[in-house]
Amino acid sequence: MFDTVLVANRGEIAVRVMRTLREAGVRSAAVFTEADADARHVREADSAVRVDSYLSAAELVRAAGEAGAQAVHPGYGFLAENAGFARACARAGLVFIGPPADAIELMGDKIRAKQTVRAAGVPVVPGSSGSGLTDDELAEAAREIGMPVLLKPSAGGGGKGMRLVRDAARLPEEIAAARREARGSFGDDTLLVERWIDRPRHIEIQVLADAHGNVVHLGERECSLQRRHQKVIEEAPSVLLDPATREAMGEAAVQAARSCGYTGAGTVEFIVPGADPAAYYFMEMNTRLQVEHPVTELVTGLDLVEWQLRVACGEPLDFGQQDVTLTGHAIEARICAETARPGDGGVDFLPSAGTVLELREPTGPGVRVDSGLAPGTEVGTAYDPMLAKVIAYGPDRATALRRLRAALAGTVVLGLETNTGFLRRLLAHPDVAAGRLDTGLIDRDAGLLVPDGVPDEVYAAAALLRQRALAAETEGGGWVDPFSVPSGWRLGGEPAWTVHHLRVPGRDPVRVGVRDGRVRIGDGPQAQARIEVTGSRVALYREGTVCTFDAAGDWLGRDGDSWHVQAYDPVAAALRGAAAGAGGGALTAPMPGTVTVVKVAKGERVVAGQSLLVVEAMKMEHVIAAPHDGTVAEIDVAAGTAVAMDQVLAVVTPDGSPDGSPDASPDGNGEAS
Structure with a gap:
């Protein structure tokens, strides 16, 4: 066994690999960039070396030395x-x-990979043939296959750069966007096109191979719950497969591994028609450890990182296929720095960023957490948004689901928005509970899983916390001017309302009045309300009910959801809106990130829905489109500009505007598509 292993990665996977190294008695060495100097993986390593980039092979080799x-x-x-x-x-x-x-080279080229496994007798998805196809050749191949089709980068994986195209007229634009994403993520913009299988299920087989010719599979993982072609929930085993299909797919995965001379841990991914599981197709092989490997570890009892180390040391597998058994059920949820918000076309999943102010990770029977988080962690937009994974194991699927939902409800990450609450609601979806899964489920039903607004109790608790803080500022020794205390007290009359203007980003501002133990939200009815604060826990007693929140700074959290409740100045916002030209024509950044493409210039005529700019964060692109027909009055950014959330990017003057500018908006925020 090795004395020291360099872990050439960051975040939760680096922490997870170090755990097995520690158990094996092997020293771990971390690498870090300037932004990660105080990251958890650096603190947990036995030693650490600074590098300029995680993507520089030369830097990593130097660090290992x-x-x-x-x-x-x-x-x-x-x-x-x-x-x-x-x-x-x-x-x-x-x-x-x-x-x-x-x-790695063979399977990393999806075009060559399909050709290789097809020759080994593994069924593959119908699609384009040959590499280096031009845009026109890709479009022609798509038309020959028949719409809808899936555009995929030949290099890389993780769903980045994949585009589902249903309308042939959109092929040029989608091919250009897919190339751009592929080039940015993998340094290679080669694309292929495949037939889209309606309501497919994504099932992958874990394989393990040594250098002595032994190859086994460790059963399957169901990875059908995805957004933007990226997995968010995975489980093992799949409820779809019977023993015969599991054996057939497992053997196909073994043959795929043998066809490329594979050693170590890898994953063979299949697309499976839900109505006909026996008609499975090879998609690709991931020549690495997968994010979702913990569910396989829990149902097989094997440590995959340990076996990676042992195979790398030249050890043979000490078990055969007949020794692999799947016991119980495991489900994993990926905690990502992102928020789900209602959008024009359904639900937008937007990256978020911030500092972890409060962190509580779940524990309990059958619960495992793989995490790279720690209090004070700075989460930016330069890296993938995944922060942690919460995994639950049980003797059956129902138990695993129940444990995972409870674990997510007990997960607290304040200081940035995460998808934790969304995942908890997704796991309660009737089709998910019944195992009726497909890769389009989230896209179809995401709107049912995203609350329409912020619960009133959040605003009530936030206002009472602010009232409490204002009162504390006036406490102390000596005489206090009673008119400076925010109690609403008035000489000879009813107490006045103390008004707090509050806003959660992406939501309309709200006016909350507090007076003499009562709270009034907007123009709604008055309600008796009070809070009790114990450390970071806030209990809100309101109209005979009790809600308990976690609190840190301006953040409140409950049951996996979190809200950044900020003070809002309506006068200042109106002035900002007027200065920016505001109205529906002011286009703001929907997330912190970097402008990668600017498609229009000042003075240019545009039509509603036309793409104007592209903002990228955490390897995801978000297109900013014109909200109406009009003229570009301002372009305030260029390609390469780093932008903050809600920053004005451009202003589009609508046709017919009498003063040549958009109508004023009370908060200065326009619509970004």
């Missing part, structure tokens, strides 16, 4: 599936804890 490492574990993402990095490690005398570079 400085740390005295004999091997490198790439985790997933970054250079985990980079054949050049694997070869650079070999040239430096380092063991790459993963498959051979040739296998």
